[in-house]
Amino acid sequence: MNALTVTGLEVTLLGRRVLADVDLTVPAGSWVTVVGPNGAGKSTLLRAIAGAVDYTGGIGFDGGSLDQLRSRERARTVAFVPQAPTRPDGMSVLDYVLLGRTPYVPYFGVESPRDIAVAEELLETLELRELAERPVTSLSGGEFQRAVLARALAQQAPLLLLDEPTSALDLGHAQHVLELVDHLRVDRGLTVISALHDLTTAGQFAERLVLLVDGAVVAEGEVEAVLTEELISRHYDASVRVVHDPHGGVVVVPVRERAVRRPGVSSGA
Ligand code: ADP
Numbered sequence: 001m002n003a004l005t006v007t008g009l010e011v012t013l014l015g016r017r018v019l020a021d022v023d024l025t026v027p028a029g030s031w032v033t034v035v036g037p038n039g040a041g042k043s044t045l046l047r048a049i050a051g052a053v054d055y056t057g058g059i060g061f062d063g064g065s066l067d068q069l070r071s072r073e074r075a076r077t078v079a080f081v082p083q084a085p086t087r088p089d090g091m092s093v094l095d096y097v098l099l100g101r102t103p104y105v106p107y108f109g110v111e112s113p114r115d116i117a118v119a120e121e122l123l124e125t126l127e128l129r130e131l132a133e134r135p136v137t138s139l140s141g142g143e144f145q146r147a148v149l150a151r152a153l154a155q156q157a158p159l160l161l162l163d164e165p166t167s168a169l170d171l172g173h174a175q176h177v178l179e180l181v182d183h184l185r186v187d188r189g190l191t192v193i194s195a196l197h198d199l200t201t202a203g204q205f206a207e208r209l210v211l212l213v214d215g216a217v218v219a220e221g222e223v224e225a226v227l228t229e230e231l232i233s234r235h236y237d238a239s240v241r242v243v244h245d246p247h248g249g250v251v252v253v254p255v256r257e258r259a260v261r262r263p264g265v266s267s268g269a
């Protein structure tokens with residue numbers, strides 16, 4: 001069953017067509033990653049699905065249309081980690097993560113002990129507990145990025161949209177965060193759509209990839225069908241080698257077009 005169905009999606013920004021006729025289907029409980037060069041429209045696609053930008057076309061989720069949901073219901077259905085979220089002035093990390101619980105807090109009500117427990121558990125999982133009382137404006141880029149993910153996970157929505165969620169994270173934190181998302185996906189049946197610029201990482205975590213170029217889907221399918229030397233070199237204007245890891249998966253390695261040999265350095269072993 002497909003959880004998400006995007007049909008004929010178009011987005012125009014400042015008079016320019018940024019997405020043109022994008023179709024996308026994402027099976028329920030799967031992880032699909034959108035890749036593509038800078039400016040391809042990856043963020044715009046995720047923003048459209050999140051309802052953060054005007055579009056024409058259809059976006060269906062779980063048999064209904066996302067457009068028809070009221071904002072509270074929508075926030076319980078779709079959680080979005082934007083590429084460049086703003087940091088509210090003077091807000092603590094705990095309060096920031098609690099924003100994710102807003103769709104569960106009654107109108108004119110306050111957070112319940114359950115809301116606070118959900119937020120605190122996420123602070124623990126994302127190694128932010130010590131920073132709970134710190135203003136979000138004081139966090140490092142990587143710490144804030146984990147707080148943004150905690151806020152999105154606090155929504156406990158079945159559809160999770162992640163726009164470059166690891167761009168500020170070191171190798172270990174990036175792996176930890178993506179493993180956590182994958183664990184939640186399997187455990188709770190989340191459907192995950194992410195945009196990632198690192199192609200090797202994209203291939204490690206997604207079941208299917210979508211290659212977006214100039215606002216259009218130029219390839220989609222299983223990882224090995226999209227991460228090919230031919231497609232990457234053509235669409236990224238880059239020299240790469242795609243290495244098939246004997247332990248599974250593919251590794252995309254940038255290479256020099258011509259090996260440059262430095263004087264005095266022998267090429268032998
Ligand atoms: P990506 O995430 O793939 O790098 P984006 O979706 O951010 O690409 O941007 C796609 C194109 O839309 C780019 O050419 C970008 O300059 C343009 N764009 C993005 N946001 C806006 C905006 N708010 N107004 C005008 N153009 C925009």
Ligand code: MG
Nearest residue numbers: 042043083195
């Ligand atoms: Mg982007």
